[in-house]
Amino acid sequence: MAITTIAKLVEAASSRGSTIGALARELEADDTGLSVAQLDEKMRRRLQVMRDSVAAGLEGVRSKSGLTGGDARRMTEAQSRGVLIGNEPLDSAMAYALAVSEVNAAMGRIVAAPTAGSCGILPGVLLSVAKTLDTSDASLIEALFSAGAVGAVVARSSTLAGAAAGCQAECGTGAAMAAAAATELAKGSPRQCANAVAFAFKGLLGLVCDPVAGLVEVPCIKRNAICVAVALAAADMALAGIESVVPPDEVIETMGLIGRELPASLRETALGGLAATPTGKGLAAKLMSSKQE
Amino acid sequence: MSVFDIIGPIMIGPSSSHTAGAVRLGLAARAIIGGQVSRADITLHGSFAETYHGHGTDIALVAGLLGMSPDDERIPNAMQIAQEQGLRVGFHRADLGDAHPNSAQMELVSPDGVKRSIRGASVGGGSILITKIDQFTVDFTGENHALVVSYKDQPGIIAKITSLLAAENVNIAAMRVSREAKHSKALAIVELDQPAPEKSITRISQVPSVDTVMVLPPISLEEGE
Numbered sequence: 001m002a003i004t005t006i007a008k009l010v011e012a013a014s015s016r017g018s019t020i021g022a023l024a025r026e027l028e029a030d031d032t033g034l035s036v037a038q039l040d041e042k043m044r045r046r047l048q049v050m051r052d053s054v055a056a057g058l059e060g061v062r063s064k065s066g067l068t069g070g071d072a073r074r075m076t077e078a079q080s081r082g083v084l085i086g087n088e089p090l091d092s093a094m095a096y097a098l099a100v101s102e103v104n105a106a107m108g109r110i111v112a113a114p115t116a117g118s119c120g121i122l123p124g125v126l127l128s129v130a131k132t133l134d135t136s137d138a139s140l141i142e143a144l145f146s147a148g149a150v151g152a153v154v155a156r157s158s159t160l161a162g163a164a165a166g167c168q169a170e171c172g173t174g175a176a177m178a179a180a181a182a183t184e185l186a187k188g189s190p191r192q193c194a195n196a197v198a199f200a201f202k203g204l205l206g207l208v209c210d211p212v213a214g215l216v217e218v219p220c221i222k223r224n225a226i227c228v229a230v231a232l233a234a235a236d237m238a239l240a241g242i243e244s245v246v247p248p249d250e251v252i253e254t255m256g257l258i259g260r261e262l263p264a265s266l267r268e269t270a271l272g273g274l275a276a277t278p279t280g281k282g283l284a285a286k287l288m289s290s291k292q293e
Numbered sequence: 294m295s296v297f298d299i300i301g302p303i304m305i306g307p308s309s310s311h312t313a314g315a316v317r318l319g320l321a322a323r324a325i326i327g328g329q330v331s332r333a334d335i336t337l338h339g340s341f342a343e344t345y346h347g348h349g350t351d352i353a354l355v356a357g358l359l360g361m362s363p364d365d366e367r368i369p370n371a372m373q374i375a376q377e378q379g380l381r382v383g384f385h386r387a388d389l390g391d392a393h394p395n396s397a398q399m400e401l402v403s404p405d406g407v408k409r410s411i412r413g414a415s416v417g418g419g420s421i422l423i424t425k426i427d428q429f430t431v432d433f434t435g436e437n438h439a440l441v442v443s444y445k446d447q448p449g450i451i452a453k454i455t456s457l458l459a460a461e462n463v464n465i466a467a468m469r470v471s472r473e474a475k476h477s478k479a480l481a482i483v484e485l486d487q488p489a490p491e492k493s494i495t496r497i498s499q500v501p502s503v504d505t506v507m508v509l510p511p512i513s514l515e516e517g518e
Contacts, residue, residue, distance in 0.1 A: 001294055028296050042297060049303050063307070065347040104306030107349050107369040114299045115418075116309045122300070148296030155294055161417060177299070214340065215347040216307040287347060 021146035057099025097124030120224035158256030165259020199234035210273025311348035314415025319357015339394030
């Protein structure tokens with residue numbers, strides 16, 4: 001994609017009266033020589049994998065380590081019992097995000113978005129918002145292009161790697177992508193989508209990557225679910241017409257700068273944060289000894 | 294950067310580097326030995342050695358050796374499928390010294406008794422680097438078509454290989470040459486922008502002192518891509 005800033009995405013989409021998603025798909029067509037129909041088909045396959053992973057996770061899965069699984073199912077059961085405070089689209093979005101992340105941990109098939117560790121947020125938010133708003137698949141596919149465009153800008157101007165900048169780079173970007181895409185599904189303008197990106201990052205700047213035993217399970221799966229709430233809050237503020245004081249591109253750049261200031265212990269090395277708690281260390285030692293049997 | 298690099302790849306979890314990249318390392322090794330593998334002794338190093346169990350890195354490597362792509366839902370059952378297909382596997386953990394933290398050393402035997410020793414690393418996001426083939430230091434990503442030519446080191450061999458490719462209008466993307474010692478065994482990895490035609494492969498293998506020519510396809514990140 002030739003466009004490298006959120007500001008330019010907004011400008012180009014606004015001037016032609018299109019969504020960021022439609023613009024991103026055109027840019028992808030220019031780059032690849034593929035037709036819009038071919039690109040839609042390629043994205044449709046990803047949408048299908050997202051749906052399948054939600055369904056598998058809601059059935060209930062268990063990871064190889066035995067640390068995680070079954071929480072997506074717990075969420076939907078609680079939803080049907082009517083014991084939750086929240087409401088739609090939040091409750092389903094969290095259940096879906098847990099489902100996809102649990103399937104990932106259990107060696108199931110997922111779509112990285114932008115990474116495997118943050119794969120639950122985008123499908124969680126989009127599929128739930130689509131259910132609430134009764135959105136067509138065509139709009140969902142376009143929203144996925146929008147999310148992809150946001151992720152591509154972050155990859156270019158900052159990073160998507162937890163090892164480089166902590167969880168803010170993975171789940172932070174996933175939430176920003178989901179916030180922009182949800183805003184677009186709710187008929188927000190390109191400018192509102194950009195504000196949603198800024199808000200989501202603002203809520204997650206500094207988030208560290210501290211996986212217990214180095215596995216993509218604790219706290220990653222629950223972080224995916226929490227980030228869904230951040231993404232929906234960001235989208236709603238943007239739809240209300242609230243403006244980010246610091247422009248989205250500066251917020252994204254800041255994420256990368258903060259990442260560089262994070263100590264290595266909080267960048268995916270499993271040496272700090274929750275990984276270094278007595279429980280975290282205990283689980284790591286237990287898993288290490290069980291595999292050596 | 295493509296939108297599909299962000300929304301994607303479609304892969305089997307849980308980790309692009311420890312699972313998807315490991316499948317691709319297995320796939321690359323399978324291509325280098327020329328297909329089926331009947332015996333694999335795999336040594337895991339660094340982070341691969343530390344967390345392979347929870348990430349399924351061992352299973353993913355075996356899945357790749359069996360020819361599965363990183364989004365193949367049979368990956369979790371790769372160990373059992375290996376047994377059914379007559380692939381015997383052994384795993385070891387060791388410090389390989391100054392290697393990337395996500396490195397694996399694979400000692401492979403084909404059903405015809407061909408032996409290859411291949412070392413590679415998963416360097417992030419599913420990207421890989423093959424760093425050693427047998428005694429030779431190499432450096433290629435598996436993203437391009439490639440020829441691996443083993444020969445006896447002497448003047449003019451590289452020129453012959455490149456001119457035979459140029460004659461068929463094949464463009465070279467990258468090239469690396471490595472040898473045991475002067476006038477001893479040598480290995481050239483030639484990465485290409487398109488597949489090498491049959492004709493150039495035959496003519497390169499006929500060059501005096503060329504021993505073998507291996508043809509490697511790009512190692513896809515996703516089925517059908």
